[in-house]
Amino acid sequence: MHLAAIDYMANNGDSFLHRARPLTKVVISFLFLISLVISNHLYKAAVLLVVTIILIFLSKVNIRQILHLAAYPLVFSLIFAFIRMQQSWVLGVLVLMKALGAALNMLLLLATTPYTDLFGLLSFFLPSVIVDVFLFTYRSLFILLEKLENMVKNIRLRGGFHPSRLFFNLKNLAGAVGVMTIHAFDMSERLYRIYSLRGYEGKIPIDNEWQPPSLADGLLFLFALIVLTGVLIPWNI
Amino acid sequence: MSHIHLPDGVISPVWWVTAWIICLLLILFFARRLKKGGDIRRKIPFIGVVGALMLIFMSIPLGFIPVHLSLAVLCGILAGPELGFTAVFAVNTILSLMGHGGFTTIGLNALIMGGEAVLGSLIFKNLSRRLDALASSVIANIIALALSTALMVLVVSSAVGLTHALPIHDSEGAVENIRFLSLAGWGAVYLIIVLGIITESFITGLIVRFFSKVRPDLLNSAIKN
Incomplete structure (x- = not known):
């Protein structure tokens, strides 16, 4: 990307x-x-x-x-x-x-x-919650992309990808996406706890x-x- | 699946301005409900993560099928219609900043893809009372994708006049005698769309089945919300 x-x-x-x-x-x-x-x-x-x-x-x-x-x-x-x-x-x-x-x-x-x-x-024309959604999306993307790269590498190393076997690949891909989604949800919980500790109330202060x-x-x-x-x-x- | 990669300057301003206005009104409405709904500290990182997941799913190639996944329905199922739509809006804005789809088409993309997430989520919620998670998710996915793709084709057709792409549009009767399977024009488009819908529904179903085995709490909370 x-x-x-x-x-x-x-x-x-x-x-x-x-x-x-x-x-x-x-x-x-x-x-x-x-x-x-x-x-x-x-x-x-x-x-x-x-x-x-x-x-x-x-x-x-x-x-x-x-x-x-x-x-x-x-x-x-x-x-x-x-x-x-x-x-x-x-x-x-x-x-x-x-x-x-x-x-x-x-x-x-x-x-x-x-x-x-x-x-x-x-934030000049959108509510602060939406601006925060943008910031969290962008930040999470970098973390999850790294996880995906490692996961794809693992699948290939363990023989989970064959260029000619479409359904086999799709099944493994679905498993990988599922694992990553669970990782992602755990990450959102972790983010929630971290930001709660820092006093987050639904608006990340940005110098504007x-x-x-x-x-x-x-x-x-x-x-x-x-x-x-x-x-x-x-x-x- | 139904993400429009339309560049700026192709769609008529009437379409994209109207779509932008409707999209912004919906976003303002959802933001207000999000603030009033409570537990905002938990929901915002959650929407962010769902958005990031969608962006990642879109980057997964599907081999010979010339479409990409979006898994908007899956995100709608897991996050709910309102949070799903908000995530879709963020995803489309970030994509347009990277040149994937025009900035003027953000509203249209968000409405079509967001509609997919909202519809898929609502259908899944209703079906899961009678059917198992796998069947509910596949049916919800097929219906939501079929409708959103039809909407996408309608928007593109009305905007750029796709009939001009057909081999028979200006030569009526020229291909009347063809008796074999023809994969040109709309035939090819329909085939790609159907393959895309089947693939995305199949993968969504497998992921939902995986959740029902590993983290059924995620699906249960989605059904209750």
Whole structure:
């Protein structure tokens, strides 16, 4: 899933995007996303895609891993692109560009913003219990993924996987998933006890104090606004 | 199973904006009930873990079948309809941040997959009074998946006009004389969907049977809730 790699990039990266305020980055990402969604011309989508790629290069994140993750939505969008290509090839390519651009945009946000900051911003419009659900989900995912990797290794070592025996594999897979689910529920009980001891009452305190935007934030915001305006203007090309 | 990997910009804004509004209203409603229901300190880590499990189940490949598991019904059975839906919303948001499905389609995905969890949970609860856990979970899974997949196909079809993908849509009568099994267009789609539903139901049934042997308390509390 590359989640650990993305998390590492977000917490240890050093670029102007990593230093920018999380709120600024979220706003810019949404402006870019809106621009992509509403752009109905190939050249506009291409410009947005190029701008996103340039921002990825400037943010000094691991491009190979970002592109690997962006390949999934690109593959899934192929079917819709082929359908649209029956009407016009431009529409098909537009679908691909939108899918890739939006995925890269979201991945750039996740790779330059620590998840606590990102989920913390959700508390502006979502109840604290839902924000906590996000934080617990994300945290539990790392722990359970490690458990799954060990479990799959154990199954293979003990001869529980044969490429040609589908039902045998499914039965073992179901057993592994069952064991992991029980582990997971035990983990949730452990989390409950740990957080109760720490005085958890249904709201994890996240530092969400309002900080005045810096010059870099202002420039980034202005840049995103210019891009959105550029998409809205009908150019005679 | 019915997770839509639709990218941003494909679905009409009417669909995704409406879905986002309904989804947010439901989430606000469930959050309020969660707060009022008590024992919030236990429930929130539990939903988090259920969400993480769903994300992991989705990453398990199914070999030659080109779909992935979600086990949303299983999560609905174990966590209950409200907590299951909340977990589904968190899962879809995290997935969209990683580029799996568009951000604009979070609402649609959450409603379809969350509906699967809610429906599966309710059917299982009712059936388990008369049938054993294995049969109840398989039947609940098949019904919930069939309905949610039909909804997903409806959304995709109305949004992108899937009829254009059919080999016969603009050549009426061209394939009238075919007398053998044709696995093209909708035939192939139906086959993949049915295989996906059967596989997910089979695995859910096996997991529930495993629970009934190892931790029957998990199923008993799910039936009571």
